[in-house]
Amino acid sequence: MEEKDITRKKEKSFGSLVSALGNLYNRVNQTNNQAVDEDKELAKCVMQAYEEWQSAENFFHSVADPDLVDHAIYKLEATKARYIYLLKQAKANGIRMNSH
Numbered sequence: 001m002e003e004k005d006i007t008r009k010k011e012k013s014f015g016s017l018v019s020a021l022g023n024l025y026n027r028v029n030q031t032n033n034q035a036v037d038e039d040k041e042l043a044k045c046v047m048q049a050y051e052e053w054q055s056a057e058n059f060f061h062s063v064a065d066p067d068l069v070d071h072a073i074y075k076l077e078a079t080k081a082r083y084i085y086l087l088k089q090a091k092a093n094g095i096r097m098n099s100h
Contacts, residue, residue, distance in 0.1 A: 049083040
């Protein structure tokens with residue numbers, strides 16, 4: 001085999017390796033970006049759930065009509081449970097939330 005053929009094969013193999021490494025890098029980078037986006041979305045949901053819980057708490061304290069007390073309690077407990085659930089999910093994913 002001629003030296004030119006060997007050089008071309010080496011160049012082709014090297015080009016294939018570089019291409020494969022580039023594809024691998026792109027997949028890893030895309031996965032990391034998706035993870036960051038998911039973390040941001042979860043953090044946003046936690047903050048939103050906290051605000052809903054605080055709103056339900058304010059509603060509960062402002063209810064004067066006895067017919068709405070049960071509704072206010074249900075809403076308060078439901079929003080609190082959702083917030084706690086999402087907060088646990090965030091902590092399990094290593095997301096740190098600012099204290100309220």
